[in-house]
Amino acid sequence: MKQIELSKMHVWLHNIGKNNKELQRYASxxxxxxxxxxxxWLVGKIVWMLPADSSSVVTWKPSASGNTPSYSKELDLSNVHQSHLFGQYQANTDTKPKPVVQDAPKTQLNLILVGVVASSERNLGLAVIANRGQQATYGISERIEGTRAKLKAVLNxxxxIDNAGRDETLMLEGIDYKKLEVSEPRRAIVSNVQGNNPASxxxxxxxxxxxxxxxxxxxxxxVRLSQVKKDDQVIGYRVSPGQDPELFNSVGLQNGDIAIRLNGEDLTDKDSMxxxxxxxxxxxxxxxTVERDGQQHDIYIEF
Structure with a gap:
């Protein structure tokens, strides 16, 4: 009996070993x-990480042979070109500023010219103009508040002013309008003093x-004054010599000084002028009071 059981156990162990070998083979x-x-997968990822060789990319270029597909000859674009879908280009030949009409008619705008700072250089003139009780200082080409008019020229x-493309005259307060007289060139005064020595x-x-x-x-x-602005705010007035530099130089002013106060008035205030x-x-x-190289200097001019 025991011999039979041993033989069965031997067969069972043999089958287990056989099955284990098959399992190992499948698992391997x-x-x-x-x-x-x-x-x-790993090799593919490494390949994609490598830098691309730009020389291997061939840029397409149109053929220089001049051969075009037959259908392009049948497409007539002349009507499209002549329609000017985006407008027709016109060269701007009018680059010079329009001349100022100095004998312009009196303006009908309700403005008051309080004061002027005329300059031999057209773009440096200043004017103090009041509109509806509000005064402001204007430079050339600046629009007068409350109107569409712009300051065009400053005379004595x-x-x-340019009012909708029409030149108009605004006289100083208290001065009647009259046309400008054509002034004759000033003749040099010849002294009878021996040697004609100029004045000291x-x-x-x-x-x-x-x-x-x-x-x-x-x-x-x-003493010329020209408005200086930064970020649309007046920071002072640049001073420069006028028609005769003698007075300018004698009081210690230097060309390019920035005036920030005049007789106690803060020149950064738009109402000061x-x-x-x-x-x-x-x-x-x-x-x-002027600023020069970051420092302030006080200048006195006695009349």
């Missing part, structure tokens, strides 16, 4: 397939002071 084959797939007793610098300055005493606004003929012109006839001296 499956593992090999998995390793092969993983290796292929008037300004020319002191004599010139004295003559200038007398002229300013009679008309204080004449100071701006010898209007206040100055209102009292200009009473001036007997000019106190000017």
């Amino acid at each position: 084959a499956g593992l090999a397939v998995i390793m092969l797939i993983w290796s292929a 007793d008037r300004v020319i 610098a002191e004599d010139k300055i004295e003559m200038i002071r007398n002229e300013i005493t009679e008309n204080p606004q004449k100071i701006f003929d010898y 209007g206040k100055i012109f209102q009292n200009i006839s009473e001036l007997t001296e000019l106190s000017l």
